[in-house]
Amino acid sequence: MKSSKIVGLGIYEPENVVTNDDLSKLVNTSDEWIQERSGIKQRRYADINEKGERNYIMGARASQEALDMAGMTPEDIDLIVYATLSPDYVFPGSGVLLQRELGFRNVAAIDVRAQCSGFVYGLSIADQYIKTGMYKNVLVVGAEIHSTGLDFSDHGRHVTVLFGDGAGAAVLTATEEQGKGILSTHMHSEGEFAEKLAVIDPSASEDPKYNAEMFEPGGSAWPVMDGQFVFKNAVVRFQEVIWEALKTNNLSPEDIDLLVPHQANMRITQFIQKKMGFPNEKVVNTITKYGNTTAASIPMALYNAYKEGRVKEGDLLCLAAFGSGFTWASALIRW
Ligand code: ACO
Secondary structure (H helix, E strand, C coil): CCEEEEEEEEEECCCEEEEHHHHCCCCCCCHHHHHHHHCCCEEEECCHHHHCCCHHHHHHHHHHHHHHHHCCCHHHCCEEEEECCCCCCCCCCHHHHHHHHHCCCCCEEEEECCHHHHHHHHHHHHHHHHHHCCCCEEEEEEEECCHHHCCCCHHHHHHHCCECCEEEEEEEEEECCCCCEEEEEEEEECHHHHHHEECCCHHHCCCHHHHHHHECCCCCECCEECHHHHHHHHHHHHHHHHHHHHHHCCCCHHHCCEEEECCCCHHHHHHHHHHHCCCHHHECCCHHHHCECHHHHHHHHHHHHHHCCCCCCCCEEEEEEEECCCEEEEEEEEC
16 A cells, blocks of 8 residues: 655745744743743744735745655645644635645645644645545645734733744655555544633634633634643643554654654643653754744744754654644654
C-alpha cells in the first residue's frame, strides 16, 4: 500500500514583531509575567491594511514556498486542506480563497476547524486520501490571525499575551517506500469542555453566564479561557496521544528523534518533556519567537527545525497537538 510523505515545507512570518515590552504598552502586563508563565518573548502581528497580510494571503505565501521546495506547481496539487480558527470570512472558508489566489485547479478545498489540532487533523485527512490512492499530492495549510480578535483589556490579558499570527504549509505526496512517511495519525475530541477556551457569538450563545462573562457591551466577542483547566487537560492529553502513536507502532519515547509539539505554552511542553523523558535537543521550541499560532504552530515549528538541520533522513518525528474543543491529535513520521 502507498503511504504519504512530506516533500515541501513553507512558512510566512508577518513582518511586524511585537515584543513583550511592546505589548505592555497595549495591555496591562510585563515581560517578566509573560516569560515566567509562558516562555514567550515576542510574537508577530499581521498588518492587513498596509501589507495585505490576510489569513489566506499568508497561507498562500507559505504554500508557494512549500510547492517550490517540492518542485511542484499548483497544477500538481489534487486536494487543499486548510486549517484555521480565524478564517478570512465567516463563509466561504479560506481554502477556496487560497485556490483562487494561487490558481490551483478546481480541486476540493476542505477547511478544518480543529483549532490547535487543525494542522495534524489536516495531515491525517491528507494521509487517508493518499493511502487510498484517490489523490497523489495534497497541500495542507495552517494559518491564523489572532491579533485582530484579542481583548486588550485586563479581563482578557491572560489570553491575549499568548497568541501570535503566522502561517505554515506542507506538501504531501504518495510514496511506495516501505516504512517511510506518515506511519500513523490519531485524532480525538471532547466537546464537554468546549467553553473552557472559546469565542462564542453573542447571538449563538444559549448560556447567559457566558454572555455575561464574554462580551463587551455592544456584543463584541473575545476569546475566553480557563487557563488552569486548559493546562491540566493539555498535559494529560498530549501525553496520551503521544503514547497512542508510539504503542500503535511498537515504539517507545527513546525512539523519537524529534518531538514537534503544538506551541501552546512553554510550561506545557516542559511538563510533557519531564514526564516522558524528552531532552531539550529532541524537542522543537518556537513559542519564544512566535507565541501560540494555533493551527500554524506545528508547521512553523517543523519548518524551523528543518531549516536548522534538525530533521534528517530516517529520523522519527512525533507531531502532537492539543487545543480548544477540546481536540487533540498526533502524527508519527519517518522522514
Ligand atoms: N499580565 C500580568 N498579570 C496578569 C496577566 C498578564 N497578562 N494575566 C493575568 N494576570 C494576573 C491576574 O490578574 C492574576 O492576578 P491576581 O493574583 O492579583 O488576581 C494573576 O496574574 C494570576 O492570574 P491567572 O489567570 O490565575 O494566571 P495563571 O497563573 O493561571 O496563568 C496562564 C495564566 C499563563 C494562561 C496559565 O493558566 C496557563 O499557562 N494556562 C495554560 C493555557 C494555555 O497555555 N493556553 C494556550 C492556548 S490553548 C492551547 O493552545 C492548547
